[in-house]
Amino acid sequence: MLDTVARVSRPLLTLGYGNRQLGDVLTLLRVHEVRYLIDVRSVPYSRFNPVFSKDNLATAVEKAGIRYVFMGDSLGGRPNDRSCYDEAGHVDYLACRESLDFKDGFGRLRSAFEQDAGAAIFCSELRPEHCHRTKLIGEVMAEMGVPVEHIDADGSLTSHGAVMERLHDAQMSLLGGANQATRSRRAIAAAS
Numbered sequence: 001m002l003d004t005v006a007r008v009s010r011p012l013l014t015l016g017y018g019n020r021q022l023g024d025v026l027t028l029l030r031v032h033e034v035r036y037l038i039d040v041r042s043v044p045y046s047r048f049n050p051v052f053s054k055d056n057l058a059t060a061v062e063k064a065g066i067r068y069v070f071m072g073d074s075l076g077g078r079p080n081d082r083s084c085y086d087e088a089g090h091v092d093y094l095a096c097r098e099s100l101d102f103k104d105g106f107g108r109l110r111s112a113f114e115q116d117a118g119a120a121i122f123c124s125e126l127r128p129e130h131c132h133r134t135k136l137i138g139e140v141m142a143e144m145g146v147p148v149e150h151i152d153a154d155g156s157l158t159s160h161g162a163v164m165e166r167l168h169d170a171q172m173s174l175l176g177g178a179n180q181a182t183r184s185r186r187a188i189a190a191a192s
Contacts, residue, residue: 011147012113014133018126018153022051026064028151035118037061038069038109040133042076046124074105077123077132093136106140113146126153129167134160 013032017025029037037057044054051060058068077091084096096102112119121138125131128138128150138148138160148160 010116010118011149012109012138012141013120013149013151013157014123014128014131014138015120015151016123016125016128016131016133017046017049017052018124020126022057022060024155026060028155029061029064029066029120032120032151032157033118034066034120036067036069036112036120037122038071038075038112038119039122040075040077040137041072041123042078044070044072052124071105071108074101075109075121075137077136091132093132093139096136097140102136106137109137109141110144110146113141120151128152128158128163134163135167138163 010033013034015025015028039054039057044057046052050056054070058070061068079091079096079099079101081096081099081101084091084099086092086095109119109121121133123131123133125133128134134150138150141148142160149157150160150163152158152163
């Protein structure tokens with residue numbers, strides 16, 4: 001699965017909404033010529049900002065001429081597969097890579113990239129280093145030689161390598177320990 005792919009001029013992008021407004025997200029998608037927004041939230045709803053709930057978001061991006069694709073069931077950060085969790089209840093991203101759901105979703109994502117579809121992975125975390133879109137999806141894509149760039153908290157593009165450096169720097173290690181790049185930040189109850 002981790003073989004290299006031919007270089008395509010357009011990188012795979014990632015974006016999190018965090019405290020952004022819908023208009024800001026749509027502007028970023030237009031600026032970066034995103035044609036497919038791939039929602040990788042396991043639970044695609046927001047009680048704090050309902051405009052980012054699945055149906056509302058899909059309607060808004062479709063009106064902006066962008067196709068909405070939900071893939072949180074296969075690439076989400078809270079998988080249903082119990083084998084993706086460690087004994088403390090954290091999602092183990094290394095175990096997720098072996099999940100059949102992840103492999104299926106990843107195959108679809110890889111196909112979109114190879115077709116130069118202009119895709120952006122979408123999740124809720126504003127800062128990419130706090131999200132599975134970086135630690136899981138971005139890492140696998142980068143290992144394959146796929147260029148991954150993150151639309152950062154300030155709206156600028158940041159390379160995947162630079163985001164991973166932020167994750168691994170000394171301050172982050174003090175806060176999260178050595179496993180921070182291979183598991184979720186907080187424990188969540190494994191799905192039954």
